[in-house]
Amino acid sequence: MLSVLGGTQRSFQVVLFFLVLVVFLMVGFLHVDFQLLTPDKAQEPPVTNLMFLKTHKTASSTMLNILYRFSESHNLSVALPRGSSLHLGYPWLFVTRYVEGMKQDGSQNHHFNLMCNHLRFNFPEVQKVMPNDTFYLSILRNPVFQLESSFIYFKDYAPAFQGVKSLDQFLADPWKYYNASVGLKNVFAKNNMWFDFGFDNNARADVDYVRTCLSEVERQFHLVLIADHFDESMVLLRRRLRWQLDDVVSFKVNARSPRTVSRLTEESQERAKRWCELDWQLYQHFNRTFWAQLHAEVSPRQLRKELEQLRARRRELTALCLQDPEHKNNTQIKDRNLLPYQSGNAEILGYNLRQGLDNATLRICQRMAMPELQYMAHLYSLQFPNKPPKNIPFLKT
Numbered sequence: 001m002l003s004v005l006g007g008t009q010r011s012f013q014v015v016l017f018f019l020v021l022v023v024f025l026m027v028g029f030l031h032v033d034f035q036l037l038t039p040d041k042a043q044e045p046p047v048t049n050l051m052f053l054k055t056h057k058t059a060s061s062t063m064l065n066i067l068y069r070f071s072e073s074h075n076l077s078v079a080l081p082r083g084s085s086l087h088l089g090y091p092w093l094f095v096t097r098y099v100e101g102m103k104q105d106g107s108q109n110h111h112f113n114l115m116c117n118h119l120r121f122n123f124p125e126v127q128k129v130m131p132n133d134t135f136y137l138s139i140l141r142n143p144v145f146q147l148e149s150s151f152i153y154f155k156d157y158a159p160a161f162q163g164v165k166s167l168d169q170f171l172a173d174p175w176k177y178y179n180a181s182v183g184l185k186n187v188f189a190k191n192n193m194w195f196d197f198g199f200d201n202n203a204r205a206d207v208d209y210v211r212t213c214l215s216e217v218e219r220q221f222h223l224v225l226i227a228d229h230f231d232e233s234m235v236l237l238r239r240r241l242r243w244q245l246d247d248v249v250s251f252k253v254n255a256r257s258p259r260t261v262s263r264l265t266e267e268s269q270e271r272a273k274r275w276c277e278l279d280w281q282l283y284q285h286f287n288r289t290f291w292a293q294l295h296a297e298v299s300p301r302q303l304r305k306e307l308e309q310l311r312a313r314r315r316e317l318t319a320l321c322l323q324d325p326e327h328k329n330n331t332q333i334k335d336r337n338l339l340p341y342q343s344g345n346a347e348i349l350g351y352n353l354r355q356g357l358d359n360a361t362l363r364i365c366q367r368m369a370m371p372e373l374q375y376m377a378h379l380y381s382l383q384f385p386n387k388p389p390k391n392i393p394f395l396k397t
């Protein structure tokens with residue numbers, strides 16, 4: 001009798017062992033996402049306290065549009081530029097008095113959930129404005145393309161770019177045109193992303209210095225996205241913030257017409273990496289950590305699925321909202337509220353909405369296509385109805 005019972009027990013153990021083995025093999029084979037098997041994380045509320053360091057020429061206006069829409073749909077309060085200002089003190093290091101609603105002594109009249117306009121990062125001052133549990137986020141772009149975009153956009157503004165015909169020409173002999181001591185207008189011409197993070201864009205790229213700065217960014221920021229992989233960035237962001245799909249679906253804003261994009265020679269691309277060595281190191285480091293985090297968070301199969309969902313929803317909203325999926329230039333855009341600001345030699349594009357949209361759809365579509373300055377002015381008037389509205393000079397004429 002005992003030996004029969006022992007045999008049954010052994011058989012049961014063997015069956016159990018094989019069952020467990022089959023489950024593990026299936027999980028591995030089908031790339032089942034472990035995150036989906038752990039419901040706790042998904043059940044936590046979405047992140048609503050968020051600081052986005054808006055770096056330049058890095059798809060940051062598209063990110064801003066996402067954040068502004070989230071703030072409206074969740075009734076959140078944004079730390080906006082004070083008075084008539086259009087940014088938070090850039091290129092000066094951020095201090096709290098640049099924010100509307102902060103008192104001179106650094107205390108607040110308001111509670112803020114989001115901060116996302118251009119500023120030069122200064123962690124202790126930002127912390128005075130934002131709650132303790134704030135999620136710190138930023139975005140980087142391959143410095144070669146970031147510099148090319150910056151060159152065209154800030155062509156008339158940065159002294160280093162004014163007297164030169166092309167970026168190829170500039171990169172062939174940058175010190176001929178670039179003078180670090182002419183003031184902060186030249187920050188767009190060298191290591192601009194490094195500068196935005198609060199560091200010295202003219203510093204030498206010594207190993208120890210770079211390592212110290214990168215560790216500082218690692219400590220201060222929960223996530224750094226990569227503009228060159230924008231959709232993958234949205235997949236990771238949505239998961240980290242526990243947001244809905246529609247919260248991270250966007251139309252590309254602040255893009256240039258293809259005729260104002262110039263293709264750099266191979267040689268110039270290499271020169272750009274050397275000229276912006278600090279940005280190059282910053283980008284390489286966070287590009288690596290971005291992919292490591294994404295792969296740790298989501299299986300390849302699940303990533304493909306979520307990318308397809310994101311793109312399908314964008315196609316749906318494009319068909320619903322836009323007269324034509326193609327971007328439009330300034331002369332083609334009919335609604336002045338959707339006209340993007342133009343700068344330098346860049347032709348910045350925007351959208352026309354479809355006619356006859358019902359009110360609720362129109363509201364959604366307008367916000368998705370609204371350029372940064374108009375959206376900021378809109379939020380400012382909502383948050384500070386008793387203050388004079390923001391004046392956007394180029395919309396006056």
Ligand SMILES: Nc1ncnc2c1ncn2[C@@H]1O[C@H](COP(=O)(O)OS(=O)(=O)O)[C@@H](OP(=O)(O)O)[C@H]1O
Binds near residue numbers: 059227230251255
């Ligand atoms: N979704 C998405 N994916 C990839 N790239 C995108 C996206 N949205 C905007 N962009 C590109 O970002 C450039 C504009 O960057 P910013 O909005 O940060 O510029 S600004 O500093 O606020 O003026 C600008 O780059 P260039 O066209 O090369 O100038 C945009 O085309």
